Amino acid sequence: MAEKKKRDHFGSKIGIIAAAVGSAVGLGNIYRFPCMAGENGGGAFLIVYLGIVLALGLPMMVSEFMIGRRAQKNPVGAFKALAPDAKGWALIGYTGVLCGFLILAFYTTVAGWTLESVYKSVINYYHGKDLATIEQGFNDSINMIFRPLLWQAVFIFISAFVIAKGISKGIEKYSKILMPTLTVILIILCVKSLMLPGAFEGLKFFFKPDFSKIDDQVLISALGQAFFSMSLGMGALITYGSYISKKDNLVTTSLMVGLSDTFVAILAGIIIFPAAFSFGIQPEAGPSLAFNTLPMLFNQMKGGYFFCLLFFILLVIAAWTSALSLLEVIVSYMIEELKLSRRKATIYSSVGAFIISILATMSLHNGSSLTVFGLTIFDGLDKITSMVFMTLGGLFTVIFLGWKVKKQDFENEFTNGGTVNMRLRKIFYYIIKFIAPAAITVIMVSQFII
Numbered sequence: 001m002a003e004k005k006k007r008d009h010f011g012s013k014i015g016i017i018a019a020a021v022g023s024a025v026g027l028g029n030i031y032r033f034p035c036m037a038g039e040n041g042g043g044a045f046l047i048v049y050l051g052i053v054l055a056l057g058l059p060m061m062v063s064e065f066m067i068g069r070r071a072q073k074n075p076v077g078a079f080k081a082l083a084p085d086a087k088g089w090a091l092i093g094y095t096g097v098l099c100g101f102l103i104l105a106f107y108t109t110v111a112g113w114t115l116e117s118v119y120k121s122v123i124n125y126y127h128g129k130d131l132a133t134i135e136q137g138f139n140d141s142i143n144m145i146f147r148p149l150l151w152q153a154v155f156i157f158i159s160a161f162v163i164a165k166g167i168s169k170g171i172e173k174y175s176k177i178l179m180p181t182l183t184v185i186l187i188i189l190c191v192k193s194l195m196l197p198g199a200f201e202g203l204k205f206f207f208k209p210d211f212s213k214i215d216d217q218v219l220i221s222a223l224g225q226a227f228f229s230m231s232l233g234m235g236a237l238i239t240y241g242s243y244i245s246k247k248d249n250l251v252t253t254s255l256m257v258g259l260s261d262t263f264v265a266i267l268a269g270i271i272i273f274p275a276a277f278s279f280g281i282q283p284e285a286g287p288s289l290a291f292n293t294l295p296m297l298f299n300q301m302k303g304g305y306f307f308c309l310l311f312f313i314l315l316v317i318a319a320w321t322s323a324l325s326l327l328e329v330i331v332s333y334m335i336e337e338l339k340l341s342r343r344k345a346t347i348y349s350s351v352g353a354f355i356i357s358i359l360a361t362m363s364l365h366n367g368s369s370l371t372v373f374g375l376t377i378f379d380g381l382d383k384i385t386s387m388v389f390m391t392l393g394g395l396f397t398v399i400f401l402g403w404k405v406k407k408q409d410f411e412n413e414f415t416n417g418g419t420v421n422m423r424l425r426k427i428f429y430y431i432i433k434f435i436a437p438a439a440i441t442v443i444m445v446s447q448f449i450i
C-alpha cells in the first residue's frame with residue numbers, strides 16, 4: 001500500500017533550506033516586490049514589510065512547517081490527520097490545492113515571458129533598440145496566439161520534469177544546484193548596478209521612507225506581498241514541512257528561509273532602482289520595468305549582452321524553483337489522497353495548470369473578453385489568490401494550530417520533544433493563538449471598511 005511505504009524526505013538541512021528558499025524566492029521577490037515598494041513609499045513600505053515578515057510571516061512559516069511535519073502528509077491529509085473528529089478543517093487543504101492551480105496559472109504566464117526574454121537575449125534581439133521598440137515587441141509577443149503558450153508549455157515541462165523525480169532526487173537535488181547559481185547571479189548584478197553613475201539616487205528612492213504614503217492600503221499590500229513572497233497560506237510549506245526531518249529545528253530553519261527571502265527582495269531593489277535612476281527612468285513602470293526597461297538599460301551598458309542574459313536567467317531560476325513548490329502541493333495531494341502514482345499525478349496536475357494558464361494568457365490579448373469584474377483573468381487570479389485565498393488560508397491555518405491542535409502536540413512539535421526552543425514556546429503559542437489571527441483579521445477587515 002502506498003501509505004505504508006516510507007515517505008521520501010529531504011536528505012539534509014542544506015537541502016531543506018535550498019528547497020524552501022527556492023520556493024520563497026521567486027517572481028514575487030525580483031519582479032513584484034520592487035514594483036510594490038516603488039508605488040508605496042519606498043523605504044516606508046520596506047519598514048512595514050519587515051515588521052510584517054518578523055511579526056507574522058515567520059511565525060506563520062513555523063506553523064505551516066509544524067503542521068506538515070507533525071502529520072507527515074499533504075495539506076488535505078494533514079488537517080484530516082490532526083483533527084480526526086472535525087474533518088471540515090480539511091477544507092483549508094482543499095482550497096490550498098485549488099489555490100495552487102490558480103497561482104500556477106498566472107505564474108506560468110509570466111514565467112513564459114522570462115523564457116521568451118532569455119531567448120531574445122541570446123539572439124541579441126535587444127541590441128540597438130530604443131524603449132518604444134522593445135515595448136512594442138513585448139506587446140506583440142503577448143498578443144501572439146501560440147508563441148506565449150509554447151514558452152509556458154516549456155516552463156511547465158521543466159517543472160514537471162523535476163517534480164516527477166520526487167523529493168530527494170528531484171526538488172532537493174535541483175534546488176541545491178539552482179539556488180547557489182541564483183545567488184551568484186544576484187551578487188554580480190548588484191555589484192554592476194551599484195557601480196553605475198547615479199546609483200545613489202536610486203538607492204535613496206528605494207530606502208528613503210516617505211511616511212505620508214503609509215495608509216491601510218499599504219498595510220494590506222504589504223501583508224499580501226509577505227504571504228506571496230514567503231509562500232504562505234496555501235499549504236506549500238505544510239507540504240515541504242512533511243518532508244523535513246524530525247531532528248531539524250523549525251525555528252532556525254524558518255529564520256534562515258524568511259530572512260533570505262527578504263534579503264533577496266532587497267537585493268532585487270538594489271539592482272533595479274539604481275539602474276533605472278542612472279538612466280533617468282521613472283521606477284513606477286510595473287511589469288514593463290523588468291521586461292522592457294531593464295533590457296533597454298543593459299543595452300546601453302558595457303557588457304550589456306551578458307548582464308541582460310544573466311538577469312533573465314535569474315528570473316527563470318527564481319520562477320522555476322517556486323513553481324516546484326506549487327506543483328508539489330497538488331501532486332502530493334493526488335498521490336496520497338487520490339492514490340495516484342507520482343508520474344500520473346505530475347501529468348494531471350501540470351496539464352491542468354497549463355489549461356487554466358491558457359485562459360490567463362489569452363485574457364491579456366488586446367480587446368480580450370476574458371475578464372471578471374473588470375479585471376483580466378490574469379490580474380483577477382493574481383488579486384484573488386493573494387488577497388483572499390492566501391490571507392484566509394493563513395488565518396485559518398494559525399487558528400487551527402492555536403485552537404484545534406492539542407497543546408501538548410503543539411509544544412512537542414515546536415520543541416522537537418523538549419530539546420530545542422523551550423524558552424520561545426510560550427510566547428510563540430501566544431502569538432499563534434491570539435496575536436496572529438487578530439492581526440490578520442484587523443488588516444483584512446480594515447481594507448473593506450475604509
Ligand code: TRP
Pocket residue numbers: 023024025026027028029103227228229230231232233234236322323325326390
Ligand atoms: N513565493 C513565490 C514568489 O515569491 C511564489 C510562490 C511559490 C508561492 N509557492 C507559493 C506563493 C505558495 C504562495 C504560496 O514568487
